[in-house]
Amino acid sequence: MLTKKELEEFCENARENYLAHISIDCVVFGFHEGLMKVLVLELKNGGEWYLPGGFLLKKEPIEEAANRILKERTGLDEIFLQQFHVFGDPERSKEHFDAYKDMVPAKDNWFTNRFLTIGYYALVDFCETNPAADQFSALCSWCDLNDLPELKLDHALILKTALDTLRLQLNYQPIGYNLMPKQFTMPELQKLYETILDKKLDRRNFQRRMLGFGILNRSEQPRKGGAHKAPYLYSFDLENYEAALKEGFKGGW
Amino acid sequence: MLTKKELEEFCENARENYLAHISIDCVVFGFHEGLMKVLVLELKNGGEWYLPGGFLLKKEPIEEAANRILKERTGLDEIFLQQFHVFGDPERSKEHFDAYKDMVPAKDNWFTNRFLTIGYYALVDFCETNPAADQFSALCSWCDLNDLPELKLDHALILKTALDTLRLQLNYQPIGYNLMPKQFTMPELQKLYETILDKKLDRRNFQRRMLGFGILNRSEQPRKGGAHKAPYLYSFDLENYEAALKEGFKGGW
DNA sequence: TTACAATTGTGTCAATAAGACACTAAGATT
DNA sequence: AATCTTAGTGTCTTATTGACACAATTGTAA
Numbered sequence: 001m002l003t004k005k006e007l008e009e010f011c012e013n014a015r016e017n018y019l020a021h022i023s024i025d026c027v028v029f030g031f032h033e034g035l036m037k038v039l040v041l042e043l044k045n046g047g048e049w050y051l052p053g054g055f056l057l058k059k060e061p062i063e064e065a066a067n068r069i070l071k072e073r074t075g076l077d078e079i080f081l082q083q084f085h086v087f088g089d090p091e092r093s094k095e096h097f098d099a100y101k102d103m104v105p106a107k108d109n110w111f112t113n114r115f116l117t118i119g120y121y122a123l124v125d126f127c128e129t130n131p132a133a134d135q136f137s138a139l140c141s142w143c144d145l146n147d148l149p150e151l152k153l154d155h156a157l158i159l160k161t162a163l164d165t166l167r168l169q170l171n172y173q174p175i176g177y178n179l180m181p182k183q184f185t186m187p188e189l190q191k192l193y194e195t196i197l198d199k200k201l202d203r204r205n206f207q208r209r210m211l212g213f214g215i216l217n218r219s220e221q222p223r224k225g226g227a228h229k230a231p232y233l234y235s236f237d238l239e240n241y242e243a244a245l246k247e248g249f250k251g252g253w
Numbered sequence: 254m255l256t257k258k259e260l261e262e263f264c265e266n267a268r269e270n271y272l273a274h275i276s277i278d279c280v281v282f283g284f285h286e287g288l289m290k291v292l293v294l295e296l297k298n299g300g301e302w303y304l305p306g307g308f309l310l311k312k313e314p315i316e317e318a319a320n321r322i323l324k325e326r327t328g329l330d331e332i333f334l335q336q337f338h339v340f341g342d343p344e345r346s347k348e349h350f351d352a353y354k355d356m357v358p359a360k361d362n363w364f365t366n367r368f369l370t371i372g373y374y375a376l377v378d379f380c381e382t383n384p385a386a387d388q389f390s391a392l393c394s395w396c397d398l399n400d401l402p403e404l405k406l407d408h409a410l411i412l413k414t415a416l417d418t419l420r421l422q423l424n425y426q427p428i429g430y431n432l433m434p435k436q437f438t439m440p441e442l443q444k445l446y447e448t449i450l451d452k453k454l455d456r457r458n459f460q461r462r463m464l465g466f467g468i469l470n471r472s473e474q475p476r477k478g479g480a481h482k483a484p485y486l487y488s489f490d491l492e493n494y495e496a497a498l499k500e501g502f503k504g505g506w
Numbered sequence: 507t508t509a510c511a512a513t514t515g516t517g518t519c520a521a522t523a524a525g526a527c528a529c530t531a532a533g534a535t536t
Numbered sequence: 537a538a539t540c541t542t543a544g545t546g547t548c549t550t551a552t553t554g555a556c557a558c559a560a561t562t563g564t565a566a
Contacts, residue, residue, distance in 0.1 A: 019274055022369060058367065062341035086339050086371055088315035114311065116275060116371075118339055170506065172424065187543075197506055204545075205525065212523090222532095228542040229532040253423065253450060440514075457516075458554065465552095481513040482561035 001045050002136060004103045010136075011110040018055035018110075023117040024066050025053035025087075025155065027162035028074065030126035031179045036145040036195045037126060038159065039073060041137040049149040051158060052140065053117065066120045073140055075130040080123045080178035084165045085158075088116040092154045121162040123178035170196060172248040174215050177236045185223060185231035186210070213249065215241045254298050255389060257356045264363040271308035271363075276370040277319050278306035278340075278408065280415035281327065283379035284432045289398035289448045290379060291412065292326060294390040302402040304411060305393065306370065319373045326393055328383040333376045333431035337418040338411075341369040345407045374415040376431035420450060425501040427468050430489045438476060438484035439463070466502065468494045 002010065028039035041050050054069040056062060063081065070079050093115050100111040131140040143149065151159065169175065176192055190206045210216060217237050222230035255263065281292035294303050307322040309315060316334065323332050346368050353364040384393040396402065404412065422428065429445055443459045463469060470490050475483035 019367060019369075021272055021274055056341075059343045061343060062339065062369070083339060086315065086336060088309075088371075090312045090314060114272060116272075116315070118341075118369075168425070168501075172421070185543085193506070199506070201506070202525070202527090203543085204527085207544085209524085222543090226542095227534055228540090229544080231543055248421075253446070253452070253454065438514085455554070455556090456514085457556085460515085462553085475514095479513095480563050481511090482515075484514055 001043065001048065001099055006136070007100055007103050007109075007111075011104055011108055014055065014110040015108070017057055019058050020113055021115055022056050023053055023115045024056060024062070024069060025051045025117045025119055025158055026066060026070055026073075026081075027051060027119065027121040027159050028070065029121065029123050029162075029166065029179065030129065030142060031192050031195065032126040032142070034191050034195065037142040038145055038148065039129075039131060039140065040143050040149065040151070041073075041133065042139040042141075042149075043136055044138045046138065049151050049155075050137075050153070051151065051155045052134075054134075062118060066118075066122075070122055072134065073132060074124060075132065076124055076128060081120050082122075082165075082169075083118060083120050085119045085161050086116055087119060087154055087158060087161075089154065090114060092117075095153055117158070119158050119162060121166060123166075123175070125179065125181060127181060166196060172250075174213060174236075174241055174244045174249070177238075177241055180236075183219065183223075183233040183235050185233060187231060189234070213240075213244060215244055254296065254301070254352055259389070260353060260356050260362075260364075264357055264361055267308060267363040268361070270310055272311050273366055274368055275309050276306055276368045277309060277315070277322060278304045278370045278372055278411055279319060279323055279326075279334075280304060280372065280374040280412050281323065282374065282376050282415075282419065282432065283382065283395060284445050284448065285379040285395070287444050287448065290395040291398055291401065292382075292384060292393065293396050293402065293404070294326075294386065295392040295394075295402075296389055297391045299391065302404050302408075303406070304404065304408045305387075307387075315371060319371075319375075323375055325387065326385060327377060328385065329377055329381060334373050335375075335418075335422075336371060336373050338372045338414050339369055340372060340407055340411060340414075342407065343367060345370075348406055370411070372411050372415060374419060376419075376428070378432065378434060380434060423449060425503075427466060427489075427494055427497045427502070430491075430494055433489075436472065436486045436488050438486060440484060442487070466493075466497060468497055 030037040030039070039052055041052055042048065043050070052069060052073045054065065056065045060068070062083070066081050066083075067077070067079065070081070071077050093111070096111045100109060103109075106112045126142070131142065133140040145163075148159075150156070170193070175196075176189055179192060180189060186207050187203070189210065190201060190203065193206070194201055215237050216234045219233040219235065222232050224230055283290040283292070292305055294305055295301065296303070305322060305326045307318065309318045313321075315336070319334050319336075320330070320332065323334070324330050346364070349364045353362060356362070359365045379395070384395065386393040398416075401412075403409070419428075423446070428449075429442060432445060433442060439460050440456070442463065443454060443456065446459070447454055468490050469487045472486040472488065475485050477483055
């Protein structure tokens with residue numbers, strides 16, 4: 001929650017620069033040590049967790065706004081972003097409304113407005129990100145998908161919807177280029193799929209299917225130094241990957 | 254295009270009742286005599302075609318607004334509706350902006366606002382609809398998908414995106430309950446799929462697959478009176494159909 | 507009334523994809 | 537050297553898909 005002074009400053013700035021009634025919330029997925037991670041913010045006064053989000057500048061394209069917001073939070077540019085749903089329940093920001101309605105007169109108060117929020121999900125390389133808090137947050141950090149704090153507003157619903165969409169997408173599009181490092185082993189890639197789907201997959205069938213898509217290049221040299229048998233290193237074949245993204249893997253009909 | 258008087262009245266009403274910056278546009282699909290149909294509006298002055306759309310009342314849920322708008326245009330309630338994308342290019346309503354900017358002072362002028370539009374697509378039973386024009390339209394009517402007039406603003410893009418989404422959905426969800434009459438024959442249902450996909454399907458394989466989904470009931474009595482061999486009549490098994498909608502047909506993994 | 511065209515219902519076969527499963531190879535640990 | 541762990545590869549079986557042929561029913565034309 002903001003202090004009165006913070007709120008007044010923010011409201012003035014917001015009314016001048018942002019489009020009213022619209023916000024953007026992002027579900028940023030990362031993958032690290034076999035766990036699915038989500039980027040969350042904790043407000044300064046503590047105990048209130050949110051998805052990273054922001055507002056749309058008056059003349060800014062939506063996608064650009066989502067990129068801008070994510071660049072501020074992750075340090076990354078040109079992120080894989082996908083708009084997946086608009087959340088518009090008239091009561092969805094009631095918590096903010098109640099918290100701020102007495103601090104600033106309604107006509108000046110950004111937060112007594114109704115907001116529709118456009119949900120984007122992003123897939124990013126965990127190791128490349130530098131989570132950075134925004135002006136009102138104490139903390140911006142990765143949380144395990146299975147061990148999240150309670151999220152305020154309807155952000156738990158937004159997260160769940162994003163995850164459902166991602167799982168569906170796995171069926172007809174390649175995924176992973178944005179979540180894996182440049183080079184990776186087949187078992188590492190399998191772990192990503194298992195984590196997203198929350199389901200064990202057969203090692204051999206996974207490899208057969210994955211290679212069948214034709215979007216992977218195998219490097220000559222296996223990874224060395226680790227314990228156990230040295231695994232081959234793979235990278236994505238960008239050209240085929242992009243093509244598969246566009247055309248999708250086999251439609252049923 | 255509106256007259257100055259119409260515009261002034263509309264703007265006053267709109268500012269009072271509608272949420273600024275947001276609109277809703279609907280792609281209403283119907284199916285008749287083997288052709289895919291889309292509902293379009295022609296403005297009174299003629300020559301300008303649009304998808305049916307409208308605005309969001311200040312306290313109205315989005316889905317309810319889409320339903321309200323469609324009930325006004327089609328006479329139908331409880332339509333199958335699916336939100337599929339938000340279109341937010343800052344220049345998307347430039348045509349309106351230019352047309353109306355000089356008629357009413359900017360601060361009062363609804364159409365000099367930037368608008369994001371939420372796209373919904375609807376599937377309806379062609380024979381049950383009664384297309385009705387709105388206050389600014391001369392005509393609300395069905396057009397063949399393959400023989401559409403040029404649509405204003407970004408409505409051609411909205412339509413294309415809706416169609417792409419519908420085609421994708423065909424792969425993991427049942428469809429047809431909302432587009433077919435209560436009873437129908439297998440060849441008629443096949444024609445629906447062929448029309449949506451714009452592709453011929455094998456009669457026998459289609460039947461096998463369709464029946465495999467377990468969402469159809471076959472009536473005892475075949476349809477009589479027509480020429481040629483009497484086909485069986487089918488209807489959807491609502492319970493299984495709803496279940497299939499929720500769970501989806503077989504995901505790849 | 508008979509042959510024919512059009513349409514529908516049903517079944518089979520082959521190719522492909524998916525699922526289950528076992529063995530071999532390489533490196534680290536004891 | 538024996539063993540543990542992880543990785544690479546192949547085979548068999550079953551399910552799904554795609555291609556295709558034939559029989560049945562009804563109206564129409566000879």
